[in-house]
Amino acid sequence: MEPLIRTSAIIDYCLAPLELDPGSPGAIEARRRLEHAIKTFQMKAVKPVAVDFSTMRSQVINEAAFGCE
Numbered sequence: 001m002e003p004l005i006r007t008s009a010i011i012d013y014c015l016a017p018l019e020l021d022p023g024s025p026g027a028i029e030a031r032r033r034l035e036h037a038i039k040t041f042q043m044k045a046v047k048p049v050a051v052d053f054s055t056m057r058s059q060v061i062n063e064a065a066f067g068c069e
Contacts, residue, residue, distance in 0.1 A: 003050035007038045010051050 004010045011034045020027035042049055 001052070001054040003052040005050045007035055007042075010038055011035060013053060 004013060011031055014034065015027070015030065020030070022028075
């Protein structure tokens, strides 16, 4: 996997496992918030920051710990 630089590519990669309906209000709001956070971070970093997800360890969310089954 190549490092991702484009904001939309980073967001698409992060939201893909959730299989959200792209037109749902929740998906639209999540995308809006993520875009704002990533663009703000990249502006503060002075230069675009590439994200290489292939070098990151997987995170396991324990849904049972949050009352989800």
